[in-house]
Amino acid sequence: MTHAPLIIDIAGTALTPAERRRLRDPLVGGVVLFARNWASRSQLVALTAAMKKVRSDLLVTVDHEGGRVQRFRDDGFTPLPPMADLGRAWQRDPLRAVQFATACGLVMGSELRACGVDLSFAPVLDLDWSRAAVIGTRSLHADPRVVALLAQALIAGMTRAGLSHCAKHFPGHGWAVADSHVDAPRDARGLGTILAMDAAPYGWLRHGLKAVMPAHVVYRRVDALPAGFSARWLTGILREQLGFSGAIFSDDLSMQGARAIAPDDQGAVLAALRAGCDMALVCNQSVVDGGAPIERLLAELHAAMARGHWAPDPDGAGRRLALLPSAPAQPWDAVMRSTSYRAALEDIGLQG
Numbered sequence: 001m002t003h004a005p006l007i008i009d010i011a012g013t014a015l016t017p018a019e020r021r022r023l024r025d026p027l028v029g030g031v032v033l034f035a036r037n038w039a040s041r042s043q044l045v046a047l048t049a050a051m052k053k054v055r056s057d058l059l060v061t062v063d064h065e066g067g068r069v070q071r072f073r074d075d076g077f078t079p080l081p082p083m084a085d086l087g088r089a090w091q092r093d094p095l096r097a098v099q100f101a102t103a104c105g106l107v108m109g110s111e112l113r114a115c116g117v118d119l120s121f122a123p124v125l126d127l128d129w130s131r132a133a134v135i136g137t138r139s140l141h142a143d144p145r146v147v148a149l150l151a152q153a154l155i156a157g158m159t160r161a162g163l164s165h166c167a168k169h170f171p172g173h174g175w176a177v178a179d180s181h182v183d184a185p186r187d188a189r190g191l192g193t194i195l196a197m198d199a200a201p202y203g204w205l206r207h208g209l210k211a212v213m214p215a216h217v218v219y220r221r222v223d224a225l226p227a228g229f230s231a232r233w234l235t236g237i238l239r240e241q242l243g244f245s246g247a248i249f250s251d252d253l254s255m256q257g258a259r260a261i262a263p264d265d266q267g268a269v270l271a272a273l274r275a276g277c278d279m280a281l282v283c284n285q286s287v288v289d290g291g292a293p294i295e296r297l298l299a300e301l302h303a304a305m306a307r308g309h310w311a312p313d314p315d316g317a318g319r320r321l322a323l324l325p326s327a328p329a330q331p332w333d334a335v336m337r338s339t340s341y342r343a344a345l346e347d348i349g350l351q352g
Helices: 017-024 041-054 084-092 094-114 144-160 191-196 200-204 231-241 265-275 289-306 314-321 332-337 339-351
Strands: 006-008 028-033 059-062 064-066 167-170 211-214
Touching (some): 017 289, 041 059, 064 094, 084 094, 084 144, 094 332, 094 339, 144 200, 167 200, 191 200, 231 265
Parallel strands (some): 006 028, 028 059, 167 211
């Protein structure tokens, strides 16, 4: 069982011959979709089917949280509320909020699976410290106990629909003010505070979490490296101390928070994998020079393997394959008629 640690992107709404060739590379394990890959629901179904025809074990992923982070918004897709709405619902009625969160997860999962998507990078577990604009209404609540319970409900809905999840951004991006897309955020708090607050949901949910994404944030009193490049955070704390055994995805390694550590794709990918990531996301490179950065990265990683400078983690293969769906996706029309989906839609509507 070969580990395929790269998650790459594609340029448009259909695969090109060059992209098909890249997806066949044994180091590629999946694809991350963006709004530019969407034209219509039928087009998305055809695109994901084409990917699976190239490689049945490819993991098709997307950032589809709700609120302002939702890649597909029309042609039948339900506009999901920002996660802060679930937290506000909790303040009114905790049990109704759990019902609301489960419904959001079920609707999200049902619609994405009907279009051939395997995993959404959700839910966000970052606490609402009212500091990080990049998180903002993406956060469920300020209380880690509420975040854990609402996230558990979201995951339950996603899982019922057959969609895998990835909780983010470990150990927490809510305190760091800077946006890691364009900067290198810092968090000067001590380990005890972070574990008691921001990272607490990861420990409480460890038996149900299938995947986690670390933050491109430097917690300087714990490690000089961002969490996504830190063996102390990923192996020592997340796996050994908190007991997480699922897959670890890097955040996008083309972001500025990663470029502060490694100036090129190969350096960033190898640093993330050596620190304990199972999968490395390299996004928005297919639109640069016809995908030349991806071609270069693949060649460099194969050369590094051949020279013995790096070897894939065999355990990572099993963790990636565990994220693939266990059953075929239901067609869209069947989903629309299902009792569970219609009831979930009603629950979301009642919260409006």
